[in-house]
Amino acid sequence: xxxxxxxxxxxxxxxxxxxxxxxxxxxxxxxxxxxxxxxxxxxxxxxxxxxxxxxxxxxxxxxxxxxxxxxxxxxxxxxxxxxxxxxxxxxxxxxxxxxxxxxxxxxxxxxxxxxxxxxxxxxxxxxxxxxxxxxxxxxxxxxxxxxxxxxxxxxxxxxxxxxxxxxxxxxxxxxxxxxxxxxxxxxxxxxxxxxxxxxxxxxxxxxxxxxxxxxxxxxxxxxxxxxxxxxxxxxxxxxxxxxxxxxxxxxxxxxxxxxxxxxxxxxxxxxxxxxxxxxxxxxxxxxxxxxxxxxxxxxxxxxxxxxxxxxxxxxxxxxxxxxxxxxxxxxxxxxxxxxxxxxxxxxxxxxxxxxxxxxxxxxxxxxxxxxxxxxxxxxxxxxxxxxxxxxxxxxxxxxxxxxxxxxxxxxxxxxxxxxxxxxxxxxxxxxxxxxxxxxxxxxxxxxxxxxxxxxxxxxx
Numbered sequence: 001x002x003x004x005x006x007x008x009x010x011x012x013x014x015x016x017x018x019x020x021x022x023x024x025x026x027x028x029x030x031x032x033x034x035x036x037x038x039x040x041x042x043x044x045x046x047x048x049x050x051x052x053x054x055x056x057x058x059x060x061x062x063x064x065x066x067x068x069x070x071x072x073x074x075x076x077x078x079x080x081x082x083x084x085x086x087x088x089x090x091x092x093x094x095x096x097x098x099x100x101x102x103x104x105x106x107x108x109x110x111x112x113x114x115x116x117x118x119x120x121x122x123x124x125x126x127x128x129x130x131x132x133x134x135x136x137x138x139x140x141x142x143x144x145x146x147x148x149x150x151x152x153x154x155x156x157x158x159x160x161x162x163x164x165x166x167x168x169x170x171x172x173x174x175x176x177x178x179x180x181x182x183x184x185x186x187x188x189x190x191x192x193x194x195x196x197x198x199x200x201x202x203x204x205x206x207x208x209x210x211x212x213x214x215x216x217x218x219x220x221x222x223x224x225x226x227x228x229x230x231x232x233x234x235x236x237x238x239x240x241x242x243x244x245x246x247x248x249x250x251x252x253x254x255x256x257x258x259x260x261x262x263x264x265x266x267x268x269x270x271x272x273x274x275x276x277x278x279x280x281x282x283x284x285x286x287x288x289x290x291x292x293x294x295x296x297x298x299x300x301x302x303x304x305x306x307x308x309x310x311x312x313x314x315x316x317x318x319x320x321x322x323x324x325x326x327x328x329x330x331x332x333x334x335x336x337x338x339x340x341x342x343x344x345x346x347x348x349x350x351x352x353x354x355x356x357x358x359x360x361x362x363x364x365x366x367x368x369x370x371x372x373x374x375x376x377x378x379x380x381x382x383x384x385x386x387x388x389x390x391x392x393x394x395x396x397x398x399x400x401x402x403x404x405x406x407x408x409x410x411x412x413x414x415x416x417x418x419x420x421x422x423x424x425x426x427x428x429x430x431x432x433x434x435x436x437x438x439x440x441x442x443x444x445x446x447x448x449x450x451x452x453x454x455x456x457x458x459x460x
Contacts, residue, residue, distance in 0.1 A: 009042075013052060016040050035387065036395040044071030047419045049400070057398040058426055062416045065239045065357075068266030069317055070416040076269040079313035083306055090305035099308035106315050107278055110248050112257055117284030120302040121275035124238030124264035125153025128202070130277040131260045132157045133297055135200035135232045138286040142176075143198045145231075147183035149209045149405070152202060152236050152262075161202050164209065166406055183207060184214035186221040193229040200232040200260070205250035208239045209405035211352055211359025211412055219254040232259040232283070238275070239357070242266040243318055243417055246328030246355030253354060259283060266417075269314040274307035323417040330419055331355040337428045345435045347374065347385070356417060360431075362386055362409040365439075373441055382407040389434055397430035 017038055021029040032038045043050040047070055049057040062068065069076065104118035121127045132144060150163035160175040162168055181188045206213055226233045235258035240250035242263065247253055260283065264275030288294055318324065335351055342348050347365040351358055362385055364374050377384045386403045389411055393399040404410035415423065
């Protein structure tokens with residue numbers, strides 16, 4: 001056989017940025033070079049990434065939450081090697097294989113008693129698409145409500161329920177019947193539900209864009225209003241689920257009982273894409289209502305054996321390593337360690353979130369000179385201050401984070417659930433150093449140098 005992955009990657013690795021720009025997405029490469037994230041990673045292990053020069057990076061983004069177990073977890077690797085060596089008879093299509101049933105059973109066991117059916121997908125967005133279809137089919141209603149700042153994916157149904165206009169621009173017209181309500185606004189939700197034609201309310205327990213939470217009173221009202229008006233509640237747990245927030249599902253914090261749950265990301269173990277839409281038995285039976293409708297919603301790779309094994313091994317590892325409890329404990333430790341920094345820096349206003357889904361909230365400082373500099377930054381581009389935090393955390397300290405959304409001064413942390421005190425100490429030390437430079441305004445100089453370097457690269 002002429003193919004050798006090791007030889008191919010070894011020979012071509014230095015070309016990664018230029019090759020990606022030429023064949024996939026040149027604008028993304030421009031962004032990476034502009035903010036100093038232009039690296040060639042060659043290996044991942046646990047909470048860390050390593051580049052060609054041997055530098056180590058603390059991954060506090062974990063692939064947007066994909067690597068809940070960390071990278072290259074040995075239990076996942078062993079399970080997938082075993083599955084490949086077993087020569088499993090996958091994707092027969094006209095069969096009812098064992099592995100999807102086992103994973104469905106394991107997911108249902110981790111839900112409330114109302115849940116009884118699972119449809120497997122290849123991504124979180126595809127799980128949301130399934131949820132939207134099932135909700136409309138089960139209720140016979142046309143409308144779907146979603147929240148401002150919501151993010152549920154970028155396929156057409158999910159995009160139609162996107163709370164940010166930037167992702168929608170240029171892709172219209174989108175699907176009809178989708179209406180936005182303000183997240184946390186009980187009165188607005190009540191008004192939108194009154195006509196009685198809403199199939200589903202689609203909400204994230206914690207919004208990924210901005211790390212926004214709603215009070216318990218809102219969730220109590222959501223439950224009561226959905227019951228009153230016969231509307232199904234879809235909880236999008238693609239990013240928040242599987243222990244991320246210190247409970248297995250984030251909606252458990254507020255006592256929410258959803259009709260449909262979507263999940264993905266961490267369920268993959270970071271190896272094989274897999275998602276799932278979990279719903280009540282009644283909803284599933286209304287969709288698959290006869291033998292003629294047995295394939296009315298389907299997907300070629302829905303029962304991919306490697307994806308099912310990845311999901312089963314992930315759930316087993318979460319249990320074996322007590323990762324839900326560890327996420328809660330590490331999240332509490334991070335919050336406690338950041339509290340003195342909130343007191344120390346007047347532009348660091350607050351932290352918010354749950355478990356290991358945390359938003360660092362920045363805003364205008366109190367001193368006049370610093371306030372003027374902050375406003376100049378915001379005049380250039382709203383939310384630029386947060387990028388001035390993210391960039392040196394990475395370039396100077398090797399810590400990967402992200403701005404929580406466009407035009408907002410919130411930095412989001414999504415560490416792997418396996419992170420411990422050593423990772424927390426590294427992050428806090430790095431954050432303190434970067435915030436101290438921000439107070440002295442030297443970050444502006446560093447960021448200008450990064451932009452100049454990127455501009456010089458583009459000119460050659």
